[in-house]
Amino acid sequence: MSEYKSIHGVKVRDYTTDPDNLITGQVWYDKTNKVLQYQASGAGAWASGGNINTAKRQIGGAGSQTAGLAFGGETATAAEVNETEAYNGTAWTEVNNLNTARISMASSGHEGTSILCTTGEISSTSALTVNNESWNGTSWTEVANVNTARRHLAGDGASNTAAIIAGGDSSGVLDSTETWNGTAWTEVNNLNTAREQLAAAGIATAAIAFGGTTNSLVLNELWNGTSWTEVADLNAGRQQWAGAGLSTAAIGIGGNEGDSPVGSAKTEEWNGTAWAEVGDLATGRRLGGGLGTSSAGLAFAGQNASNTKLVTTEEFTNPVLATKTVDVD
Amino acid sequence: MAKTYQYCVAENWGKGFIDHDESQRITFVGYPGNVWQVPAYNKHGNLWIAKVAGTPKTKDQAQTIVTAIIDAAQDTWDNDNVDGESADEKIDRLGSKPTDVTLAE
Numbered sequence: 001m002s003e004y005k006s007i008h009g010v011k012v013r014d015y016t017t018d019p020d021n022l023i024t025g026q027v028w029y030d031k032t033n034k035v036l037q038y039q040a041s042g043a044g045a046w047a048s049g050g051n052i053n054t055a056k057r058q059i060g061g062a063g064s065q066t067a068g069l070a071f072g073g074e075t076a077t078a079a080e081v082n083e084t085e086a087y088n089g090t091a092w093t094e095v096n097n098l099n100t101a102r103i104s105m106a107s108s109g110h111e112g113t114s115i116l117c118t119t120g121e122i123s124s125t126s127a128l129t130v131n132n133e134s135w136n137g138t139s140w141t142e143v144a145n146v147n148t149a150r151r152h153l154a155g156d157g158a159s160n161t162a163a164i165i166a167g168g169d170s171s172g173v174l175d176s177t178e179t180w181n182g183t184a185w186t187e188v189n190n191l192n193t194a195r196e197q198l199a200a201a202g203i204a205t206a207a208i209a210f211g212g213t214t215n216s217l218v219l220n221e222l223w224n225g226t227s228w229t230e231v232a233d234l235n236a237g238r239q240q241w242a243g244a245g246l247s248t249a250a251i252g253i254g255g256n257e258g259d260s261p262v263g264s265a266k267t268e269e270w271n272g273t274a275w276a277e278v279g280d281l282a283t284g285r286r287l288g289g290g291l292g293t294s295s296a297g298l299a300f301a302g303q304n305a306s307n308t309k310l311v312t313t314e315e316f317t318n319p320v321l322a323t324k325t326v327d328v329d
Numbered sequence: 330m331a332k333t334y335q336y337c338v339a340e341n342w343g344k345g346f347i348d349h350d351e352s353q354r355i356t357f358v359g360y361p362g363n364v365w366q367v368p369a370y371n372k373h374g375n376l377w378i379a380k381v382a383g384t385p386k387t388k389d390q391a392q393t394i395v396t397a398i399i400d401a402a403q404d405t406w407d408n409d410n411v412d413g414e415s416a417d418e419k420i421d422r423l424g425s426k427p428t429d430v431t432l433a434e
Binding site for chain 1: 341342344350353357360365398405406422423425427
């Protein structure tokens with residue numbers, strides 16, 4: 001029988017506790033439990049996160065899995081709220097409110113201290129707002145308005161000084177795109193296919209816009225800072241869903257498949273070339289929030305198959321690292 | 330016929346309710362009414378139900394819980410009308426009408 005050292009060139013070390021700074025594939029002998037163990041790398045999976053304080057749908061969300069922000073949305077008792085909650089990787093805490101309550105807005109920002117909440121709908125009056133607000137980690141400040149007020153759009157950006165919004169609805173489905181430089185919004189080249197209820201991920205100069213309606217599009221477009229180009233389709237048409245990540249590594253979360261209002265549990269991952277289905281959410285949801293990256297994402301709020309607004313949060317980790325025990329006779 | 334799934338009722342308390350290791354090992358499906366579906370005859374499914382102190386339900390019992398909530402949501406949707414509102418406007422305001430959910434054996 002071959003010895004581990006003859007194959008790998010090193011001996012298996014003994015430890016009384018798990019080694020520090022484990023790397024994938026590392027093997028060690030657990031002296032305490034008298035078992036051989038290794039560090040495995042598994043496929044992406046969702047786990048429960050802390051519940052949001054107030055159930056909502058059509059909510060905004062940006063930031064990271066350990067410093068996230070959820071804002072606005074519709075509750076069981078209010079057509080639109082200005083509530084903002086911050087997530088620290090464990091629990092949601094209520095923080096300072098938006099200046100303008102709204103639903104179905106665009107959300108941008110990859111850090112919890114630099115976020116943008118742009119346009120959206122004041123659903124109690126069915127009015128659209130051009131209002132654009134910037135979050136500095138403590139409070140919201142109104143900054144320059146968008147050119148075209150809209151709802152059911154998508155947007156993203158690295159921070160509150162550089163972002164992109166696309167699509168949506170404003171007396172008709174839109175293909176228009178605007179970019180934000182920290183001072184003003186500028187109209188730029190349109191999407192190839194007008195759509196609303198889509199999702200997006202990326203930064204102002206490199207973004208991806210995917211899915212949307214009508215009839216749950218499978219279409220996927222890539223923004224290079226100048227124009228949109230159609231790239232590989234989604235595995236299933238999806239609308240009313242959330243996106244997170246970058247133009248080269250993104251996830252699309254939940255939504256409706258086709259016109260079914262059940263709320264999908266599916267997650268699709270974009271690797272820069274193609275989409276692949278990865279781990280399912282435990283609770284299917286649509287009209288929910290999403291933020292983070294394709295390796296550390298967050299899904300929260302939304303509504304389920306009975307149209308019940310949700311408080312639940314799920315955390316996506318890809319890959320999932322775990323210590324496994326080797327079965328030896 | 331051997332069943333594929335087992336059901337329980339458990340309230341999602343948040344962080345730790347389902348962890349990544351459990352999520353990798355088995356598929357969870359959450360339904361209205363805090364009804365959860367996990368694989369039957371599965372050690373990891375059984376361990377998870379015990380962890381969350383889930384109340385086991387037969388498929389028919391679970392279906393009754395889910396159906397009651399969906400029926401109530403459908404009635405609420407049907408009865409929530411605004412004078413002069415078109416069908417599309419109603420869907421825009423409330424979302425689509427909830428559809429029936431059928432649990433698998």
